[in-house]
Structure formats: C-alpha cells, structure tokens
Amino acid sequence: MLAKQTPLTKQMLSELLRASSSKTKQLKKIHAVVIRTGFSEKNSLLTQLLENLVLVGDMCYARQVFDEMHKPRIFLWNTLFKGYVRNQLPFESVLLYKKMRDLGVRPDEFTYPFVVKAISQLGVLPCGVSLHAHVVKNGFECLGIVATELVMMYMKFSELSSAEFLFESMQVKDLVAWNAFIAVCVQTGNSAIALEYFNKMSADAVQFDSFTVVSMLSACGQLGSLEIGEEIYDRARKEEIDCNIIVENARLDMHLKCGSTEAARVLFDEMKQRNVVSWSTMIVGYAMNGDSREALALFTMMQNEGLRPNYVTFLGVLSACSHAGLVNEGKRYFSLMVRSNDKNLEPRKEHYACMVDLLGRSGLLEEAYEFIKKMPVEPDTGIWGALLGACAVHRDMILGQKVADVLVETAPDIGSYHVLLSNIYAAAGKWDCVDKVRGKMRKLGTKKVAAYSSIEFDGKIHFFNRGDKSHPQSKVIYEKLDEILKKIRNMGYVPDTGSVFHDVEMEEKECSLSHHSEKLAIAFGLINGRVGHPIRVMKNLRTCDDCHVFSKFVSRLTSREIIMRDKNRFHHFRNGICSCKEFW
C-alpha cells in the first residue's frame, strides 16, 4: 500500500530503518516493503536490516532475512556469526560455518574470531581442535586476534598446556593479548598462572593498564593474596593508571575475599562513586564473612538511597539470612523479589537454591523439600545439592538418600554428591552403605576433588595437600603442628574423628586427621607470619568439623586471628570463637 501511494526511495527506507533500529515490529514492516520493491539496491537495504536485527537479538528473523539474500557477501555471513555469538547461540554458529564450507564460501580474517568464540561457548574440545586446524590451513594463525581467541578457547577447555604453548608462540603479543590471557586464567580459576604471567609481562617490559589491574585484583581475591593485590594496586596508582570504578570495585571485592571486611568498609565509605556492583560486592562480601547484620543493614541503606538492587544483590541478602539462620527475614526478602513486578528481579534458580539452603540449614528439611516440589522452575543440581548439604548437616539419612538418588542420576560425575551421601551414612555408622557408595564411584569413574589449602607469604602462594611433605619447611611445620596439638589437648581439645565431613573427599583411615591441609597451612602461618597479623588460609573445599574446632583452640592458644576461607564462606577465629557460630 505504502509503496503504491508514495514511491519510496532507497534513502527513505534507509532512514526508516535507522529510526526503527531497536523496534522489531517496525523492522518487520519495513522488510515487507523492501521485499516488494524492485530496487536494485535491495541487498544494501537488507544488509542494514540484518544488522539491526542482530543488534536487537532477533536471530530467527535475522536468519530469515539472510536466507532470502542472493549470494550474500562475506560481511553478511560475519554479521550473522556476530549475532549468534552475542546471543549465545553457538550451535547455530557451527551449523552456519558448516553451510558456509559446503557452499564453498571462503571465511576471512573476521570470520574466525566469531567461530572460535562460538566453539568456546559450545564447549566441545574436538570441534575446537578441528577448527584450529582450519585456521592454520587457511593461514590465519598468525593474526593476533584469531590467536588470542584460540588461546582463550583452549583455556576455557582446561587445556592449559595448549593455551600456554599457543600464547608463548604468538610472535607479536600486544597489551590486549596479554590482558585476554590473564583474564581467562582468572575466569577459569587459574589465578596462580595469571600471577605468573603478570610477572612475565613486567619482565617483558609490557606496560599494564586498568584491564590488567582488574584481572589481577580478582586473581588475588581468589588466591587470598591481599598483600600482592595491594602492591599491584599501589603500582597502578604510581604509574598513573586510570583507577576507575571497575578497578575500585575489584579492589573492594579482593579485600572481602581475603576476609578483610573492616578495610573493605573503609574503602567502600570513601569511594567517590558507587554503583550497584559496589553495593552488591559489599553485601555479598559481608554475607560470606558471616557479618549478616551488616549485610542486611547495608541493603536497607541502599534502598534508602533509592538505588535499585539487582539479582546479585538479592543473592547476597538471601545468603546473609541463610548464614545467620534468619528464616523469616529470608522469606520476606524472597517475597519482595516475587512481588516486585520487575522482570529483572524474578527469582532465578540460584535464588531458589538460596531459599532451600536457608530452610535446610535451619533444620526445616521437610519444608525445604516441599518448597522444591512447589517451585515454578525445574529444580537443577544446585537446588538439590543445597538440600543434600542440609541433610548432611542435620544427618537426615532418609531424605538424604532420596535426594542423592536424584543427583547421582542427573550428575553421576560430580564427586561431591557421592561424598555427601557417604558422609551421611558414615555419621549414622552405616559402613556397608559407605562401601557401596565408594564402589559406585569407582564403577562410574567419578573423580574426587583433592582438598588443598593455600597461604600467602613473602609474595608467594604456598600450597598444601593433606599429609603433604613436599614443602621445603615440611620438617619444621610438622614439629610445630605436634607442639600445638600437645598444647591444645591440655586445653581440652579432643580430635573429632566422627565429624560430619561436608563435601571434602572421603578420609582414608590410614591418613591422620591431624594432617589435614588447613592444619599444615596454619602451622606454616604460625612459623612464618608476622606476629599481630592474621593468618589467612584459603581452602578449595569445605573445612571439616575437626579443623574448625582445632582452629578455635589455636586462635586462643596463640592469640592470633585465623581467617579461613572455605568453598562456601569465611571463618574468622578470634580468641577461641568463630564468627560463623552454629550455622555453617
């Protein structure tokens, strides 16, 4: 109709497209008009339309437009690849790549970064390896951007040696390549490697920037290396690197992840600029450190300042309630989310898992189970896992078995679920059932995660496994440990051999309880740490009841503060008392 009444020029349609760039409905109308026109420039209008659709994220429609085009140029293929990557549709990307090859269309240097990223998202290593071969065959392996994407892909696949080899063999490594590598190391939990490469970067005289600093602060938070992190931050200041709000947030988070809550609060109060991430970081940090009241007070303050919380803020609030056993408050905050009518605040699976954790931890196991059954979302392993954890704490074998059955069925390769069930049986003295679980794990080939603890000293991170004797100071460490154990026994410490282990791996009988990795790390800290400074120990799994009691005694005996971060939360031991009280 429109076209008949007033002849539209190409320019007019182009203008219309620009004006409607974010409105899918209008885009569709314009598309219909374009299709009816006989413009020779039809393809250029369709190109513009395709770009807009990719931007809006309507990939189905974008594909339809693409398929209608006659012999689309490589730029258009790339536009579609970009859309698939941005909208996390890796499978579509791979199919498109296959189609491209089948049609004999040659990918160019812009194509590969998108396709490599898609394979990263897809998470299938053999596809990545074969794509790498294509890259080499087409002669694009020397391109810095393609190589950077490949390095990141291998790192995401946990192929550390391939990633490092590829990165090392890059002939020209600019700052972005370094930053990408360091960032992906941190994102994949390889912060010690990130630190190693940060040092290499300095050795190679590559000047870092604020991106590097953020990744490194995040790495130091993961490693619990407050001193190294602060050193890097100070260097950044001295070298006049722009310490924007992202850097400041990362620094705040590092302090909180190192258990340094008081210092973090000072930083937070002094921040010139604060956004929702700053507030959420602080609330989540307080919750992790067991300062639930502070977390909730901050949430109220945030609301009073008229700042909109996001879903992460609520995760912090709910976990604060959970750690403090504040069931009613938790329920109230959860209903606040439900009633908010804000699409961005609709409870997600993680929030449901938090609620299950809150109810379960407080001993309301049946209510937690009912809650799961009534949920409007399909429960995932995180939600069932929270209930299983609660069953382990409260030693509920009947429900524990039921939940573990579901979990082992859906995720047979995750060791911690088997371990939790086995701990429930062990606590009930059902050793035959414990053996059955172990047998099943062997049969399924389920891998146990080895427990380790780490502690920073003299700019280095020292790692300890259980019963570890590989440390150069090993002899002195064991002597120190024996000395402490003797002293605290006199104070009333009794090794808790019947303790309920959380998701730490099963203890072999021959391995002594007294040589758990966190005990070795604490002994190391007592030998080397400065008097008056807290001993910060990081543990990759949850700490056991016995190590918890041990740490309380040691903090009293030595008058040293021990800050222990385990997989879930912090324990601040001061003068024989732990901040986590009975809820952990």
Place this chain on the structure above:
DNA sequence: GTAGGGTTAG
C-alpha cells in the same frame, strides 16, 4: 563496515 581484554553472582 565486521574481530581479541575488566568488577558482584554461578
């Protein structure tokens, strides 16, 4: 014209 890097949660 198109391609690689950062903060809370998981």
